[in-house]
Amino acid sequence: MLKRTALVTAITSTLLATAAQASPLSLKVLGQPAGSGMIAQQKEQPFFESFSEHTGIEANVEYLPVDVAGIPDTDGLRVLRSGLFDIVSLRGPQVSRDEPSILGLDLIGMNTSFEAGRENIDAYSDYVDSRLQERFNAKLLGVWPAGPQIIFCRDEIGGLSDLQGKRVRVGDQSAANFVGGLGATGIAMPFGDVQQSLSRGVIDCAITGPASANSGGWPESTSTVLPIALQLAVNGYAINLDTWNSLTEQQQVELEGAIAELSNDIWGYSEALYEDAMRCNAGESPCEFGTSYSLTEVPVAQEDLDKVAAAVEEVSLPTWASQCNAVADDCEAVWRETVGQKLGL
CATH class of the missing domain: 3.40.190.170 (Bacterial extracellular solute-binding protein, family 7)
Known part of the structure; x- marks a missing residue:
């Protein structure tokens, strides 16, 4: 009787396990x-x-x-x-x-x-x-x-130096530190709040990808885009x-x-x-995926490209490394051994 009970129990367990796997x-x-x-x-x-x-x-x-x-x-x-x-x-x-x-x-x-x-x-x-x-x-x-993060502004700007004194919506602390070094104030803000904040003048500029900006209607409240890739x-x-x-x-x-x-x-x-969103935002064709606007696209100067390239070693890496090393001793060391070597740092 005990053997039979054990056999029934084993069969039942197998069937239940099989059924669970099949679900x-x-x-x-x-x-x-x-x-x-x-x-x-x-x-x-x-x-x-x-x-x-x-x-x-x-x-x-x-x-x-x-x-x-x-x-x-x-x-x-x-x-x-x-x-x-x-x-x-x-x-x-x-x-x-x-x-x-x-x-x-x-x-x-x-x-x-x-x-x-x-x-x-x-x-x-x-x-x-x-x-x-x-x-x-x-x-x-x-x-x-999401794509290269570039700068959209309510008023006309000619380059990074024109961000001085402006309030700029940023996506992370690295970006906040960078614009801070330009004399601007980095403001963290949810994506959904940006368009209205630009419209009301709560912020002067904002950083995101051109496709996201197009989807969020940012060109309705901005006049100028500086297409310099700060991060991805x-x-x-x-x-x-x-x-x-x-x-x-x-x-x-x-x-x-x-x-x-x-x-x-x-x-x-x-x-x-x-590529498509940049054309859409500037009112150029073909514009396949977004809404056509008429933003002014500012030519990117070599001086600004050099500022962004130098930002890794001078601005973003030191600040980030101190934060990351505080929670993981090997954080910066691993970065330097991998990414840092590729960048020549």
Whole structure:
């Protein structure tokens, strides 16, 4: 009788385990803000809404933009650690306040082109991943750029020197330090508040990518754009480690490969969006993805290019290194061994 009971129990356990494995996964995904632009609308959201098709993993996915979920975009890493969402589309500059190493992917003056950005970001991503695993119970799956961050102003400017005395919306502390060195005041502000703040004169200028500016209607409240790339606004995808460890080895391979493919796709799309948005914002053709405006595009002087290039060593690296080393002794050392060598620092 005991043997029979044990046999029934074993069979039942096996059937339950098999049924559990056969059941589709349930994943909650926290995405980019709904109004942040074409990357979220055309690449990210379709990927997660057709998750099984893209990954080969049977799953029921609930995708929510971070602003629709009512969660501050600065809380992305805390959300991952809590397990409230399984996968989070991290907004790099915003979450870097909780994990400074993320800023090491995109210091002012470090990624002045898409090509340079790919190399520098790849060189430091493994270190950032190790920090997320250690501190936030999260694994970094992919990294991508919103695009070159350039300067939009209400009034006409001729170059970086004209920012002196102005209030400039910035995306992170690295940018705030840079504009501060130019005599401007860097102001952190959620993307959704910028257009109205420009319109009312609360701020004089603001930094973002041209596609995001177009999507957010910034050209309605600005007159001039200075197209000098300060950084690439790096974002990424990360998964809660408990969720990751619950996947089979095959599912992990499929998910990692699919996110890598999505991230790579966004790199190319981001570059195409940048070029198109620059034409749209200036009222030029073809304008395929955005709204046509009539901003004045200021020619970039070599003097300003030199200022941005010098900012890595003179402004952004020293300040960031002191912040990052305070939470991780090897933060700057690893950066210098990887990215720093590529930049000749």
